[in-house]
Amino acid sequence: MRYVDFWFDSIHCHRTVNERASKGHFDPPILLVFTGKDEYNKIEFEKREKELNDQIEHAFRYKSKHSHLHERFFLSNIEDVDDEFEKLRYAVFENAEKMDMWGKSFPLKWIILEHLIEINKKDGKNFITFTDMLNLAKHPDINIIKEDDLLLFLRFQHNVGNIIFFENIRDLIILKPQWLADAFRCLVSDRIDGRRLRHLQDWTLLKQQGKISESLITELFESKCGSQFAGQKVNLHKVMEKLDILVKIPNSSYYIMPSMMPSSTFDVVCKTFGILSKNCHRSSWICLKFVFLPPSFFNYLSASFLRNYYPSQVNNVIALYRGICMFDIDSSGCKKILVTMSTDTIALQVVSFSTEQQEGFGSTCSDIYSEVKQFIEEMIKRYMVKISYKLHFKCSDGYYHKDTFAFENLTRDQKCFCVQHTKYHRSEKLYSPWIKNEVERSLHDRMITSTKKVDLNPSGEATAGQ
Numbered sequence: 001m002r003y004v005d006f007w008f009d010s011i012h013c014h015r016t017v018n019e020r021a022s023k024g025h026f027d028p029p030i031l032l033v034f035t036g037k038d039e040y041n042k043i044e045f046e047k048r049e050k051e052l053n054d055q056i057e058h059a060f061r062y063k064s065k066h067s068h069l070h071e072r073f074f075l076s077n078i079e080d081v082d083d084e085f086e087k088l089r090y091a092v093f094e095n096a097e098k099m100d101m102w103g104k105s106f107p108l109k110w111i112i113l114e115h116l117i118e119i120n121k122k123d124g125k126n127f128i129t130f131t132d133m134l135n136l137a138k139h140p141d142i143n144i145i146k147e148d149d150l151l152l153f154l155r156f157q158h159n160v161g162n163i164i165f166f167e168n169i170r171d172l173i174i175l176k177p178q179w180l181a182d183a184f185r186c187l188v189s190d191r192i193d194g195r196r197l198r199h200l201q202d203w204t205l206l207k208q209q210g211k212i213s214e215s216l217i218t219e220l221f222e223s224k225c226g227s228q229f230a231g232q233k234v235n236l237h238k239v240m241e242k243l244d245i246l247v248k249i250p251n252s253s254y255y256i257m258p259s260m261m262p263s264s265t266f267d268v269v270c271k272t273f274g275i276l277s278k279n280c281h282r283s284s285w286i287c288l289k290f291v292f293l294p295p296s297f298f299n300y301l302s303a304s305f306l307r308n309y310y311p312s313q314v315n316n317v318i319a320l321y322r323g324i325c326m327f328d329i330d331s332s333g334c335k336k337i338l339v340t341m342s343t344d345t346i347a348l349q350v351v352s353f354s355t356e357q358q359e360g361f362g363s364t365c366s367d368i369y370s371e372v373k374q375f376i377e378e379m380i381k382r383y384m385v386k387i388s389y390k391l392h393f394k395c396s397d398g399y400y401h402k403d404t405f406a407f408e409n410l411t412r413d414q415k416c417f418c419v420q421h422t423k424y425h426r427s428e429k430l431y432s433p434w435i436k437n438e439v440e441r442s443l444h445d446r447m448i449t450s451t452k453k454v455d456l457n458p459s460g461e462a463t464a465g466q
Contacts, residue, residue, distance in 0.1 A: 001055050009292040012065035013385040016100060020067050029095040030068040038076035049074055070095055109142045110153055117175060126179035130170035166242055172235035183229045183236055184245055186220050188260060209318055210261035211254045244303040250310060256320060258299035264321040266340060273314055273326060275351060283350040283361050285394040286369055286434040287404050290344050290387060298323060298341040304375050305339060312336050329364065337368060340400060347400035348372065366436035393430040407431060
């Protein structure tokens with residue numbers, strides 16, 4: 001049931017509206033199909049059916065994601081007659097018919113061009129260039145001549161998941177998204193025999209640190225998958241970078257594959273990089289607590305940090321791990337950003353090893369939060385997902401993943417009791433380093449509003465009704 005819960009959460013992120021109609025459902029709809037009914041006799045099946053229904057009700061009751069569930073089916077591929085499968089087919093059709101895209105008017109030329117794309121897919125074409133696509137669009141029955149009109153069609157096809165297309169990578173329009181997944185699998189498959197590779201040292205780096213070189217990418221494409229990917233290596237690089245599958249390390253010939261970053265523990269990372277030493281000054285934690293945090297989200301966030309900061313290093317080991325990363329804020333390496341993830345939380349902390357550490361961290365924490373906040377907004381827009389979080393905070397040496405303090409409570413009370421340290425903390429000391437910019441912006445907006453009100457009545461004379 002844990003996996004079912006995860007998939008419901010994932011689908012709920014892609015709901016089409018924030019609020020459902022009264023007694024209505026969310027789109028996209030879910031039809032839950034259980035198979036293997038033939039493994040039970042009638043009495044056992046009825047018992048099992050009740051168990052599953054009870055588990056679903058217990059897991060999803062009173063949760064909005066439950067409103068995606070339309071129907072449940074219990075089927076046997078061996079014993080059930082066609083009528084049972086016809087009920088499922090009808091349910092699929094009936095629910096699809098109710099979705100927003102169903103029956104929506106599209107230009108006839110789009111439908112014909114989409115049909116031509118499907119023919120190319122069936123003929124074994126995995127990708128096509130923009131020039132070739134433009135030639136297809138000029139077919140007499142389609143007659144799309146202008147590039148802008150074709151781009152509109154391609155953007156739509158990309159958004160609904162039929163193709164993968166980026167306007168700045170026009171030489172590679174991927175007709176079959178599975179082809180890109182297969183290309184990615186060439187680089188991460190556990191069936192690769194590293195002993196047979198020419199670039200054995202680079203292979204070791206990939207396995208141990210998630211770093212991959214251009215040479216190893218080329219060799220893996222050629223040795224694992226032949227020429228079908230090697231011939232498109234340059235464009236595949238661009239697409240994989242666009243999707244954060246590969247991230248270029250600044251001033252290096254290597255890439256990072258976030259999905260291949262090694263595992264570690266928070267305590268080990270802190271010990272390796274001296275976070276717990278006396279000369280390390282730590283800010284409070286800012287914790288972004290999500291209703292549902294997709295596991296891949298941390299990979300996207302770490303990729304974003306990689307493009308702006310250098311990963312911290314000790315003895316040629318980079319601080320990039322699955323769920324824990326650390327980056328140098330400047331070239332001195334004295335100030336660093338620690339980024340971590342737990343089940344539903346992204347937590348950040350600024351640490352400093354400078355002997356000239358002044359009171360507080362200036363605007364560093366607030367600047368970083370502004371960057372992260374902007375990144376999340378861009379991700380929501382880019383992937384059209386509905387995710388939300390609440391701000392929590394924790395003391396500098398506290399556990400970021402439990403017993404955190406909600407921001408709204410900290411702004412209401414001047415003090416907060418810390419369960420971990422069995423003492424109180426000043427509330428403002430926890431949150432002020434991280435929202436300095438927002439507080440200043442809010443004060444600035446209030447001053448402007450106040451000034452406008454004064455300007456409307458510069459003489460200070462009483463207006464009607466006063």
